[in-house]
Amino acid sequence: MIWISLAGCWNGSANSMPVSEPSKQHRCVLAVALCLLLVACEPPPAEPIRFYAFGTIIEITLPAVSANQKAAVEPELIAAFQHWQQHWHPWQAGGTKNLAAVNRSLKSHNRAELDPEIKALIDAARPYYQESDGLFDPAIGGLVKLWGFNQDKLQDTPPTPAALSGWLNARPRYSDLRIDNDRLISDNAGLQLDFGAFAKGYALEQVATLLKNNHIESALINAGGDLIALGRTRPDADARAWHIGIRHPRKAGVLAELELKDGEALVTSGDYERYFIHDRKRYHHILDPRSGRPADRSIAVSVIHTDAARADAAATALFVAGPGHWRAMAEQLQIKTAMLIDSEGHIHLTDTMQERLQFKSDPAAGIETTP
């Protein structure tokens, strides 16, 4: 019926109708309105690619790819993460060219043959060790192991004072490592590598490159809460920037929200990620290489930068630097957009971060802290 009636728009038959009948223009308006009504629903957001790697959930949202393109790139993404997980894990058994093999060889011979990928990882982290004055130091693998943060199931007591003193006396540093013709040489017998404060950011950078090489310009890559954004949420003119919530460090919900722009990474280091409570004190996984103990003047640091690897290393270094020194450390690491929440619950912001964040409550009031 309606098709016959509306057909008058196109065949001009309305001209012959009596004046009480709808005019040609009216019919066109009706047709357009009905079409708009029927197509008004926004297409559902693309279903992200999800899998498990690096001990966390990886979620990659690709809003502007066809089903075929997604099917083609998904195995490549999963394979890349699985490879990195196997290659960069510091302790797992097996393998001869991975980081675990390097650690075993360093422990027994103070030297190790280097696979090109591990060499690239070691080289990539070195500038951040230097710029952070050693507050970000991947050479603390032995310390991480002493505290048990290398295991899925955490221990419930701190290491003994004697064990901590032993590590501090040896005090391995990244600067104790030399590379000589694809051979890694350690000048410190206690040196073990752990890139836990760097690997996810480094991987995010590589995934972004992988997607760009596949001509994918819009994506949100989420590696256990660490993020990098490409493009916007949609390829068309209605696209908006990626809308991100930053988790409240002490209770359920979001502390603040912001829009993440094309090419930006947002990385947060928090004392709530891996920790245990002993005698009502929280012992978390972000260790201060100077004391050998968890850095206790910060509870969370968030960093935005266009280089996810730098953001990841910097989040750790700023956390360890604490509220008294984090601004100077941010400058050293070329970080302009950052937030630190100190152990008293006070929120510290760089000017550019203050401009970007929308808080759920007045940031000047700080947050309540509990152990």
Added chain:
Amino acid sequence: MTTHLTTPGDRVVIGLALILVILLYGVYRPPSASGDRLEYSTPHRHEILSLNQDQILEVNGSLGTSRIEIRDGAARFLDSPCRNQYCIHSGWLEQEGDFAACLPNRITLLVQADRQQSYDAINY
């Protein structure tokens, strides 16, 4: 003499079209349309559930089974095999963006609201 915008037949068809759209929306809408939905992720699966349907879920994570309760438009960890039980102490998640995780068991819960306003991701 009056000019009518539509014929009676057109009005009937428009009415039917409106009813059809409403019915299809009711059938195909996401669970969030009424306001709230729960997204949970585990190493093995990701699912979106309506917060308007009371239930207790048993969800398998890395360490074992966590139980998640959905009641009266809110969700919480009811039980989890982790040592410190901080996921349980997170309490009820109700508002958009409310988030809790059992990191040892690799299970995350996130309350999302209307798709137009929800977060694309939570940074933590």
